[in-house]
Amino acid sequence: MAGRACKNGYLGLKFVLDGKVHYGWARVSLTVKNNWFDTETLTGYAFETIPNKPIIIGKTHGPDVIVRPATLGDLAAGRR
Numbered sequence: 001m002a003g004r005a006c007k008n009g010y011l012g013l014k015f016v017l018d019g020k021v022h023y024g025w026a027r028v029s030l031t032v033k034n035n036w037f038d039t040e041t042l043t044g045y046a047f048e049t050i051p052n053k054p055i056i057i058g059k060t061h062g063p064d065v066i067v068r069p070a071t072l073g074d075l076a077a078g079r080r
Contacts, residue, residue: 010057013047020051025058 013024024047031039048055
């Protein structure tokens with residue numbers, strides 16, 4: 001059975017650096033073969049250097065406008 005690709009899925013990241021919370025995202029491409037992940041490839045990532053500042057998923061540079069902080073659910077759903 002040939003693998004099925006699911007390209008450019010996003011993972012929301014929340015991590016602690018020097019005791020302060022930071023947010024980020026990772027873009028991954030997955031290939032599924034026989035209902036198992038066959039290949040995972042990191043295709044992009046970004047994180048906010050300012051503690052507790054939300055990040056727009058998929059955004060790598062430039063000004064950002066955020067009306068409300070994104071939740072991890074928003075990031076997972078690709079809404080930010």
